[in-house]
Amino acid sequence: MKKKSFLSCTMLCCIVLFSTIPALSSGDGMGSLNVDIEISATALHEWMPSVTYNPIENEFLVLWHTTGVREEGGESMYSLHAQRISPDGTLLEDTFSPLTSVGPGRRLLPKAAHNIFTNQYMVTFCMEQTGTGWDPFITLIESDGTILSGPLVLSEKPTNANHPFIAFNSTRREYLVAYNDSRNGEHDIFGVILNEEGSVVKEDFAICTAEGEQQNPFVYYNPKNDTYLLNWEDFRNVSTWTEPGDIYGILLDGEGNVLAKDIPMVDFGNEDEGGQWLNNIAYNFVKNEFLVSWMDTRPSMENVGIVGRIIKHNGVPGGPDFTLVDDAPGGQFWHQALYLQGKNMYCAVWQDGRNDDPDVDIMQPTNSDIYGKFLSPAGTPVGSEFPICTDENNQKYTVLAYSPLMDRLLIAWRDELEEEVLDGGGSGHVTASGGNIMGKIYGVPSFLTFRVLDQETGDPVKGALALVLGRTMPTMKTTNVGGWFNIAKNAQPEGTYVVVLLKFGYHMTSQLVDYTGTALQKTIQMNRWR
Numbered sequence: 318m319k320k321k322s323f324l325s326c327t328m329l330c331c332i333v334l335f336s337t338i339p340a341l342s343s344g345d346g347m348g349s350l351n352v353d354i355e356i357s358a359t360a361l362h363e364w365m366p367s368v369t370y371n372p373i374e375n376e377f378l379v380l381w382h383t384t385g386v387r388e389e390g391g392e393s394m395y396s397l398h399a400q401r402i403s404p405d406g407t408l409l410e411d412t413f414s415p416l417t418s419v420g421p422g423r424r425l426l427p428k429a430a431h432n433i434f435t436n437q438y439m440v441t442f443c444m445e446q447t448g449t450g451w452d453p454f455i456t457l458i459e460s461d462g463t464i465l466s467g468p469l470v471l472s473e474k475p476t477n478a479n480h481p482f483i484a485f486n487s488t489r490r491e492y493l494v495a496y497n498d499s500r501n502g503e504h505d506i507f508g509v510i511l512n513e514e515g516s517v518v519k520e521d522f523a524i525c526t527a528e529g530e531q532q533n534p535f536v537y538y539n540p541k542n543d544t545y546l547l548n549w550e551d552f553r554n555v556s557t558w559t560e561p562g563d564i565y566g567i568l569l570d571g572e573g574n575v576l577a578k579d580i581p582m583v584d585f586g587n588e589d590e591g592g593q594w595l596n597n598i599a600y601n602f603v604k605n606e607f608l609v610s611w612m613d614t615r616p617s618m619e620n621v622g623i624v625g626r627i628i629k630h631n632g633v634p635g636g637p638d639f640t641l642v643d644d645a646p647g648g649q650f651w652h653q654a655l656y657l658q659g660k661n662m663y664c665a666v667w668q669d670g671r672n673d674d675p676d677v678d679i680m681q682p683t684n685s686d687i688y689g690k691f692l693s694p695a696g697t698p699v700g701s702e703f704p705i706c707t708d709e710n711n712q713k714y715t716v717l718a719y720s721p722l723m724d725r726l727l728i729a730w731r732d733e734l735e736e737e738v739l740d741g742g743g744s745g746h747v748t749a750s751g752g753n754i755m756g757k758i759y760g761v762p763s764f765l766t767f768r769v770l771d772q773e774t775g776d777p778v779k780g781a782l783a784l785v786l787g788r789t790m791p792t793m794k795t796t797n798v799g800g801w802f803n804i805a806k807n808a809q810p811e812g813t814y815v816v817v818l819l820k821f822g823y824h825m826t827s828q829l830v831d832y833t834g835t836a837l838q839k840t841i842q843m844n845r846w847r
């Protein structure tokens with residue numbers, strides 16, 4: 318043991334020494350890796366993808382629902398589907414369904430939240446049942462897609478619940494699911510808190526029951542304060558959701574109690590107010606504040622654009638709202654934004670009409686595309702907007718998730734198809750059309766990606782120090798919660814490298830690897846002291 322300790326000390330001294338050497342010049346940047354993925358292109362009509370990143374397995378989960386090409390009320394009409402995707406864009410195993418069976422009811426809008434403690438996903442969706450109509454459900458699945466429990470109905474009322482959204486509470490190891498339903502007449506926002514086994518902790522409770530319609534809740538969990546920020550489309554000031562509404566929000570504590578109620582995220586009552594729909598929330602871990610954003614039709618916009626606002630951790634606006642995306646011709650709307658840890662930037666992706674016929678109705682586009690941009694923590698542009706998909710016809714409903722380990726985004730969307738047989742309904746109030754789910758890995762290429770596992774248990778070894786030495790400056794990394802570390806490609810010369818791993822309680826481990834110019838991917842096992 319003494320000899321090992323001496324070796325470890327020597328290594329640590331080396332690390333201290335090496336860490337004083339300045340870093341190499343910048344390597345390949347964001348977007349140098351750009352991989353197109355056909356996620357699902359069956360004869361069914363694929364709709365509305367959602368994407369979740371799993372830091373334990375270092376992979377993405379994409380969920381969607383399908384319609385069409387089936388008998389009315391038949392077994393698999395409106396079914397749910399899932400696909401695991403690696404950070405290099407490889408489809409992992411086959412598509413699977415997060416439901417054990419498919420009944421006669423239609424089901425749609427699946428969204429997942431990942432639990433880093435159990436490495437499971439809770440999936441929420443809406444399903445149509447005889448007697449009660451649309452109800453919100455959850456199901457619990459393993460990271461490999463194995464179904465553990467569910468479907469469990471969260472609220473069974475004949476009130477057309479819809480637009481479910483889910484967030485994981487990493488402090489309490491619970492989930493909050495929010496949705497809208499009309500048990501009180503017009504749509505209100507309700508929620509349920511569940512534990513990580515899928516049992517209800519706080520039964521179906523009212524989140525916003527203001528006058529008029531409130532719908533389409535978005536939920537973000539803030540682990541620093543153990544709070545949830547929600548926002549939704551709010552039509553308290555108009556007669557229905559097709560008229561120009563607003564975005565309101567609420568701040569809840571970890572138990573679901575109200576901390577700040579009726580947060581008007583967009584100011585109502587000014588001349589330039591316009592209509593707001595399609596809300597989003599991103600969370601800046603460093604500043605402990607939120608970027609909320611939405612589609613906006615205010616008269617000062619060129620056509621339709623995206624507007625955002627900083628909301629502080631206590632629910633108070635950090636300043637006035639500002640234009641996030643509006644520079645190009647045509648409409649920019651269906652969007653998602655998130656914060657990129659480590660980069661200290663936001664990324665937004667959206668459906669863009671700049672390449673479409675200028676006279677086209679925004680709701681009936683003929684050539685919409687997907688674009689993206691990076692933004693500073695204050696919401697100002699970083700670099701120029703970049704095209705993500707400008708293929709013929711319509712690309713819509715774009716979403717994204719981020720792997721901080723790989724510094725890569727998975728961006729997914731629906732590619733509308735004219736040639737697919739149009740048989741069967743659309744998706745809710747959305748017009749029927751054929752389509753597929755397509756995607757892109759957009760990010761930074763790798764030099765080396767390793768996963769470190771305990772030899773005995775096979776569990777990830779997190780917090781291990783990894784030192785990579787060779788024909789370039791030494792690089793030091795720490796393994797993440799899944800035992801992974803990754804080094805970005807940075808003009809490393811081909812040749813032999815040595816990877817040294819250190820962690821208290823484990824024998825020092827080293828491995829020689831040959832780098833031939835293509836990304837190295839390996840698993841290393843570490844042995845515990847005895």
Ligand SMILES: [Ca+2]
Nearest residue numbers: 504527528529
């Ligand atoms: Ca209401």
Ligand SMILES: [Ca+2]
Nearest residue numbers: 562563590591
């Ligand atoms: Ca408004």
Ligand SMILES: [Ca+2]
Nearest residue numbers: 685708709710
């Ligand atoms: Ca297009």
Ligand SMILES: [Ca+2]
Nearest residue numbers: 359361752753
């Ligand atoms: Ca299809």
